[in-house]
Amino acid sequence: MAAAASSSSFLSSLQQLRIEVILITLVVTIPRITDCTVVGSCYTSIFSFGDSLADTGNLYLTFQNDSCFFPPYGETYFHHPTGRCSNGRLIVDFIAEYFGLPLLKPYMRIKNGELEDANVEKGVNFAVAGATACCKSTLESSLFLVGEIGGNDYNYLFISKKSVEETATYVPQVVTAITLAIKELIELGAVTLVVPGNLPIGCSTAYLTDYMSANEEDYDEAGCLKWLNKFAEYHNEQLQIALNQLRHLHPHTNIIYADYYNAALRFYRASHQYGFRGSALKCCCGSGGPYNFNVTALCSEAVKLCDEPSRYVGWDGIHLTEAAYRWIAQGLLEGPYTIPHITIPCLSPKEKYAMKSSYFVA
Numbered sequence: 001m002a003a004a005a006s007s008s009s010f011l012s013s014l015q016q017l018r019i020e021v022i023l024i025t026l027v028v029t030i031p032r033i034t035d036c037t038v039v040g041s042c043y044t045s046i047f048s049f050g051d052s053l054a055d056t057g058n059l060y061l062t063f064q065n066d067s068c069f070f071p072p073y074g075e076t077y078f079h080h081p082t083g084r085c086s087n088g089r090l091i092v093d094f095i096a097e098y099f100g101l102p103l104l105k106p107y108m109r110i111k112n113g114e115l116e117d118a119n120v121e122k123g124v125n126f127a128v129a130g131a132t133a134c135c136k137s138t139l140e141s142s143l144f145l146v147g148e149i150g151g152n153d154y155n156y157l158f159i160s161k162k163s164v165e166e167t168a169t170y171v172p173q174v175v176t177a178i179t180l181a182i183k184e185l186i187e188l189g190a191v192t193l194v195v196p197g198n199l200p201i202g203c204s205t206a207y208l209t210d211y212m213s214a215n216e217e218d219y220d221e222a223g224c225l226k227w228l229n230k231f232a233e234y235h236n237e238q239l240q241i242a243l244n245q246l247r248h249l250h251p252h253t254n255i256i257y258a259d260y261y262n263a264a265l266r267f268y269r270a271s272h273q274y275g276f277r278g279s280a281l282k283c284c285c286g287s288g289g290p291y292n293f294n295v296t297a298l299c300s301e302a303v304k305l306c307d308e309p310s311r312y313v314g315w316d317g318i319h320l321t322e323a324a325y326r327w328i329a330q331g332l333l334e335g336p337y338t339i340p341h342i343t344i345p346c347l348s349p350k351e352k353y354a355m356k357s358s359y360f361v362a
Contacts, residue, residue, distance in 0.1 A: 088322030
């Protein structure tokens, strides 16, 4: 009972933190608006929150003592660490660039006073009470990326060696946390929300190392652990059921499920078709073992880096490379991996085709 109470408290505190982050972010990141006119129906901004798959530097600005905040992180695109847990850009960065928007700034930059005109002294309630008509129009024309959420919750439980059956009992709590966050955003004025599911965690280098098995039946044709992928599928199924319920409750919104699972699974199953070489299960920055991953020698300047990160799926054993995130983003924006498809209503068919043909050219 004590363990269950501890895990429940952990999940509850995470939910509270996420709601506060959403509301504070909306206060401090919406610029001062002098003209309420929204041009066309294109997305004018992106708001994002989630775990390290979406974090563009909040944790970095809060703690600055994690491995993601030191070289070689960020070396491919930014050429220095930014707090992103990869060698370069994340999925949210590619989405922003695709729509011609600047890369997202972490809200902690504003909270820490690095950006002007950001007053959070009145707290979260001020965000709701102070929302003006202009602010509402901005939210209505914005794209919200709500997640990926849940991965860290499950990591906490699996690392604690909870069984898959016990961990599955927390799926409803995690899904509820996500739906509550979505409801908060809708009440604030959000209209278009992209909600990612979980990745195929059975293909995660860290899990493959931690749960290595001598039984070949535990692995699928790609070498991923079947039981962990089935767990991710279960989470994703429950999340989609909840999103369908939200769509019925809020028919004026566009709630889009982002299928991270299948968008990523394709390059685990056929890595060479996507420009990756060798095993897609080995990480680029790591040391030792069949997957080049060792918890005693995590990615750092002291660990040998692969020659071409763009030819690897895994970056540090936990997070993916910029190249992998790029393929996932392309699958969401141009492929079949969103339900329903992401649309850009302000563009003509010709303009949409030009955008599709130009951005993801290698």
